[in-house]
Amino acid sequence: MLQLLRQGHELLPADVNCSGRAARGACFSVRNSIKTTAISFALHLLFFLLGIVLPGVLFLASYRRRAGGRTLHWTQRMKTHLYYGNGLLLWGLAGLVIGVWWLSGRPLTDIGLGWGAAPYDLAAVLVLAGFVLVYLFDILREAGSAEQREATRQEFARLGFMPATATQFLNFTFLAVAAGVGEEIVYRGFMVTYLREVLGTSPAAVVASLVLPALAFGLGHFYQGGRAVLKIVVMAILFGFFFLRTQTLWPLMLLHTAIDVFGGLTSWYLQAGEDQRAV
Template sequence: MNTNLSDRTKMKDSKPFQEKFGELLRTNKLAILLEIAVVFVPLYILLVISNRLGGDDFLPLGGGLVLAGGPLVNLGLVLTIAIFWVVSRLRGSTWSDFGLARPKGWGRTILMGIGVTVGIIVSFPLLISLIQLVFPVAQQDLSRFDFLRGNLPNLILNVVAAWFTAGFLEELLWRGYLMNRLVDLQGKNTKLAWVIALVGSAIIFGLGHTYQGLGGVIRIIVAGLLFGAAFLTIRRNLWPLIFAHAVLDTISFVQHYFGG
């Protein structure tokens, strides 16, 4: 009986602690900043190590199959997802808080996704051209994807993987999570706060693609701005962005397959 009483006491004590910690993560600016750092730093540190080591761009799976992104990068992504999940649970966040509420209709969601896709395809080259008027933007270094050329099994494998890692996870982490937390960090839910969050998340997103060179980072920042702007335009609904991101990555991979 004493043991049961002790267990109940511990449960009662632990619940207030979790609630207080969750409240701290929701309202304290320093706690929010530290949370963002804890979520993303493992991934970015392992990205830097991977880039410095070189040759860690692929994960051989045997049988000639190769997955883009080496062991260190994939480990960093797993750690980031795990930490994101833990802190989100502590804060009491739901999927809808990140823009993943159940769609009212998948047909309408897909149409919105097509709209986002077309909008980015049209506006992206225009923005890059405007930037190049100010200073030249070097070409992206996409040689790490040469293994896709003429290799249909690798194309299929990496397209499917990209739908999840890039299409779903990148949009969830950098748009759904990071933009919301950057607004929380400012302590006010205003249009200016969302614009600052949009720019900040795009820069952080671009810095995660340093393997593509400076030109690649600039292009990814522009892409991040476009995805973030779309996120705000469609009232922070993440599903159309996930669809658009998956379609755009598929187009890019197919181009590599044909030697583009």
């Protein structure tokens, strides 16, 4: 695929004569056409794999596990492997997106790896600020009573892989940073931009460009339960709106990472002393 992207001229038939000014011009057009087709196919394939196949596989795996009532006894070693394994996978997916986008000759600023147009759009800033306020209110509500804290602790315990000790939390931060950066690049930077280019700029197309990646993102988190998926989809739509209006991912990466780190910190605090499993 990389050869296809970088060296479209090698796909010319062997009997094509590119000598002479007119022939060279024709060959240049053929090469550009081949290269454009290859790039378009690569981006379509990337969206199909990351936006349809991967969320579908994650959803089915989570659904079967929940439907079967199966639970895992998560040891510290298993948690550590999960944190670093999934973290490396997320970094790899983000690198794949960046690599394919760069090989296509497109600027990385198109997928949000720039500072955007300052000052940022007021509506986008207000939406993001509103999300933060609602998120903080939800935290206070869940921690407002002993009963709510116990319910939250039990939910973390049900998930099994969330950190319950200082060591686990420190290892978990690797995954939190990878998710904060990698998922924003894949689900906001790449998918929203890709769909805007494919679907166009009509109001319906804009809505689809925000909703479809958010649904894919939510399905990939089905292991957290239906209520959590709903929250995640709403968050993804709001994050997508911010990206669409500002063309930058950096604030989203920072906020996403902070949310995940705080979730790990909360799990550690609530489960402290509950996890005495062997390494």
